[in-house]
Amino acid sequence: MVASLNPNRTDLGKMDTESLWHAMVQHRPFSEKPPKCMKRGVGCHVTDAEGVEYLDGVSGLWCVNVGYGRQELADVAYEQMVELAYSPLTMSHEPGIRLAHKLLALLGYEGKVFFSTSGSEANETAFKIARQYHAQTAAAGSGPRYKVISRYRGYHGHTMGALSATAQAERKLKYEPLVPGFLHVSPPYAYRFGEGRSEAVYNAACLRELEQTILYEGAESVAAVIVEPIISGGGVIVPPEGYLRGVREICDRTGILLIYDEVVNGFGRTGRMFGHQHWGVQPDMICFAKGLTSGYMPLSATVVKQPVFEAFMGEPGSDSHFRHISTYGGTPVCTAVGLRNIEILEREGLPERAAEMGDYLLGRLQELLDHPNVGDVRGKGLLLGIELVKDKESKTPLEDAGMKAVLKQCMDHQVIIGRNTNTIPGFTNVLILCPPLVVTREQADHLADTLHKAISTLHARG
Missing domain, CATH: 3.90.1150.10 (Aspartate Aminotransferase, domain 1)
Structure with missing residues (x-):
């Protein structure tokens, strides 16, 4: 049966229960009361x-x-749709260039920006970059560095690799086995596990567990550590002072790449433009989404520092380039909206x-x-x-x-x-x-x- 072109609210409720699969909820109650x-x-x-x-x-x-209802974001999207709605980033376009340049300026370092459409995809991109980076920089005869360490309670996405990094058991239920090579350590969760210890003593214990895990696994097999500066969906867990610095030092000693998942933390949410800026510790890669466009368009970004990117440079025809693409990642419309969104964040403080x-x-x-x-x-x-x-x-x-x-x-x-x-x-x-x-x-x-x-x-x- 063809639905009415102008259904009333009752029709919409019926259409909803008949056709729409909602996220994260059990649908049985919707038969009596639609969402x-x-x-x-x-x-x-x-x-x-x-x-x-x-x-x-x-x-x-x-x-x-x-916030909702920003007319200027609608306007910039409309204007860009009329001028150039789509162009893949196998080539280039001005909004994408300008947004990538702006992100690097805000972060304060040289690097490259790879655009995708969601936080999950941004993290998947980072994992692939980490594995390929080590494969192309490893000493002759060494084994693959492919493992990724994250923290329990951390959330890194719903796609199979990102879900494997996510250390929330209920998210994984009935989807396992997942991607091999993902390991988890305890989060810095002082309320439950501080046990009366000083912040410094507890922080040292958290870092010791991370370092021991790397030691037991063999540092030469670990590609990356991924952390949310502040664990978000896992319960808003703020790390103690010195934690991110300690993680950075461990990664530096063992040749492991450090990835920050700032999908939630980024773009003003924590009181700084980026969450990690509260502690002044830079990663090797950083993943953004959500606040990048304030939800007005689907866009995410994986930013890598220049030394990481340089490992992918090679002669034309070689396989050293990053063999990864996102059809809708970084479209002209999405990047134009992202650029104006950042302008609003800065202009309005x-x-x-x-x-x-x-x-x-x-x-x-x-x-x-x-x-x-x-x-x-x-x-x-x-x-x-x-x-x-x-x-x-x-x-x-x-x-x-x-x-x-x-x-x-x-x-x-x-x-x-x-x-x-x-x-x-x-x-x-x-x-x-x-x-x-x-x-x-x-x-x-x-x-x-x-x-x-x-x-x-x-x-x-x-």
């Missing part, structure tokens, strides 16, 4: 098809950094705003630490997490029903917040806040007040 159909977004708010407005406390999927409003919102949320079910409140900039527990002494994670109750209370009060769902079995107990960087103090107060009310119901429920 919310969003119609419009302005600033920090989205409005559904019923006309109900919600404060978006998670920026869509961590990505709408400059949004990384600095994220630092200011993040400190304010963190302070409001830390008031919740007096509540018996709030174990920890943490984060940087507008990337914040609230870990809920049954009681503070045991730190037993709050059960699923309690977590769902808090999210529902917030939604009932027209506030959307996040949670680390489908990550670690039994430990999906962290509420996540990452509103658009244009959030006002009034809106931050509304977020905090709504969370105070929602979490207070936990105690009332016993």
Whole structure:
């Protein structure tokens, strides 16, 4: 049957349940109540098809950094579509050139930028680069360096290689066996594993585990270590001072490439343009997506330092070039939007705003630490997490029903917040806040007040 060209809301709900496969949710309840159909977004708010407005406390999927409804981003996309909608990067085009140049200028080093369409793809690209780099720089007779080390609770994507690097058991369930050669070590998670040790002592223990893992595996077999400067979807875990410096030093001693996954951390989210800038430690490769275009267009980037790129230089006809391509990676429209998005971030001082409003919102949320079910409140900039527990002494994670109750209370009060769902079995107990960087103090107060009310119901429920 052919659907109406102008279906009403009832028709849309029926069409939705009949045809659309939604991400990360069980569909059985949709037969009675279809998912919310969003119609419009302005600033920090989205409005559904019923006309109900919600404060978006998670920026869509961590990505709408400059807020919704930016006319100039629509305009630049339209203008570029009219002029040149598509051109593959086997050749070149001006928006791609200018955006690549801008990213390197912001990072402050020489290198090259490879464009893709998603964070998963950016990380897959980095893994392939790491393996080929070592294959082309290894001493004669040495074995392949192919292993990649990541941290438990870290998320690096949903494609098979990126999922193999992701150390969240629920994400991998029923998809294994995955790609061989991916290993995991403990994250720097002081709230659960600090055990009363000083930050310096705990940090040393985390780094020692990484170094021992490399030793046991054989450094000559390890191609790369990948880390999110701040673990995001795994529960907003901020590393101790000295951690990234220590990881960098270990990689330098063992000839391993260091990759930063800044898919969530990047483009002002943490109060700096890039998350790693809080610690002043540079990687060999860095992966971006999400805030690169604030979700207005699908675009990601894998940036490599010049010494890494030079290993791919060779004579025409040789196989030393990077044999990898993304059909829609770095199209003229996407890169034009990315360039204007960065212009907005700089022009409006949004990384600095994220630092200011993040400190304010963190302070409001830390008031919740007096509540018996709030174990920890943490984060940087507008990337914040609230870990809920049954009681503070045991730190037993709050059960699923309690977590769902808090999210529902917030939604009932027209506030959307996040949670680390489908990550670690039994430990999906962290509420996540990452509103658009244009959030006002009034809106931050509304977020905090709504969370105070929602979490207070936990105690009332016993």
